Amino acid sequence: MIMRKRLIDLEAKPFLYQAIGDYQVEAAKATLGRDFRIGDLSQIVLSLYGALPLPPEANPQRNLGQIAGVELDGRRASKTLVLADSPNKLTGTATLKKAIAQRDNLLGGWDRVVVLGWNFEPSIGETITALNDDRLEVLVIPPDLMDRLKKKGGIDKLRGQVRFSSLQYLTIHPVQRRAQASEETLNVRLKNYVLLSPEAINLDDANRAKLQAVANAEPLALIEYWAVDPDYDGKVFRSVWQDYRGNTANDADALRVVTQATLSVPAHSGPRKVCVRVVDVFGFEAEVVATVDVAA
Numbered sequence: 001m002i003m004r005k006r007l008i009d010l011e012a013k014p015f016l017y018q019a020i021g022d023y024q025v026e027a028a029k030a031t032l033g034r035d036f037r038i039g040d041l042s043q044i045v046l047s048l049y050g051a052l053p054l055p056p057e058a059n060p061q062r063n064l065g066q067i068a069g070v071e072l073d074g075r076r077a078s079k080t081l082v083l084a085d086s087p088n089k090l091t092g093t094a095t096l097k098k099a100i101a102q103r104d105n106l107l108g109g110w111d112r113v114v115v116l117g118w119n120f121e122p123s124i125g126e127t128i129t130a131l132n133d134d135r136l137e138v139l140v141i142p143p144d145l146m147d148r149l150k151k152k153g154g155i156d157k158l159r160g161q162v163r164f165s166s167l168q169y170l171t172i173h174p175v176q177r178r179a180q181a182s183e184e185t186l187n188v189r190l191k192n193y194v195l196l197s198p199e200a201i202n203l204d205d206a207n208r209a210k211l212q213a214v215a216n217a218e219p220l221a222l223i224e225y226w227a228v229d230p231d232y233d234g235k236v237f238r239s240v241w242q243d244y245r246g247n248t249a250n251d252a253d254a255l256r257v258v259t260q261a262t263l264s265v266p267a268h269s270g271p272r273k274v275c276v277r278v279v280d281v282f283g284f285e286a287e288v289v290a291t292v293d294v295a296a
Helices: 002-009 023-032 038-049 093-108 124-131 145-152 205-217
Strands: 064-068 079-084 112-117 136-140 169-172 176-180 183-194 223-229 241-244 260-266 272-280 285-292
Touching (some): 023 145, 038 064, 038 079, 038 112, 038 145, 093 112, 093 124, 124 136, 169 272, 169 285, 183 272, 241 260
Antiparallel strands (some): 064 079, 169 183, 176 183, 223 241
16 A cells, blocks of 8 residues: 555556465464465364364365254254355455355255455455345454464464454445536545444454444545546456545545545546445455446
């Protein structure tokens, strides 16, 4: 984020940034030993969530577990399949579709499936909405899980203290589009940002209470950076406008981003697909895509 801000300040040409290495894997090696396997970490996550591992023959990657409900009034107890995704991949469309297929077919089928992920594709919110499956739940593994595991001294001492939170998400107002000769004007306004549960963030009680107060009163103040791609192709995000905390070019408030962007872009026939991405002060990302009709 720091380098991205510097490149923007220097008015750099379009640039690509990539993450190299994986903190969670390195933290797991430090806690579990250099010879640990991803399956070992999945087993820990499943156990802390309260799931029992599936039999080895149906669970070669050791990342699947099960939770059996309580049978009531003679009715069959519900069965939940749990998938703990790998920390060195992004949980996205492929993972969710695979989890749904396993729910429907593995070992005779399950009532619902829960996917636990470390890192997510920015478009994960759109993916969940498009799937529209009320028997699918996607939760976030606490990013500081390995640190907490090391400090507590083992999985048994951490059991019952780990909260798996719902995803953060962004909403925007309807994008306004106006024609101006050979150009168009797009007006993009942020509406709301729902932060990952404060319970899942490594803060002491006093600061967690302060964070909750800010999230309730002024949720958009938690945004560190946001950008707009007015012609999103669904694959590569190309930012043509951005703002971030500390940037006073758009307003004089160094502690907040502006919540509205006005873009002048070349005229385009037909609908436009506008993508907005945000990064909050903790580094979590969210994305929303809006299809905007022909300019008035």
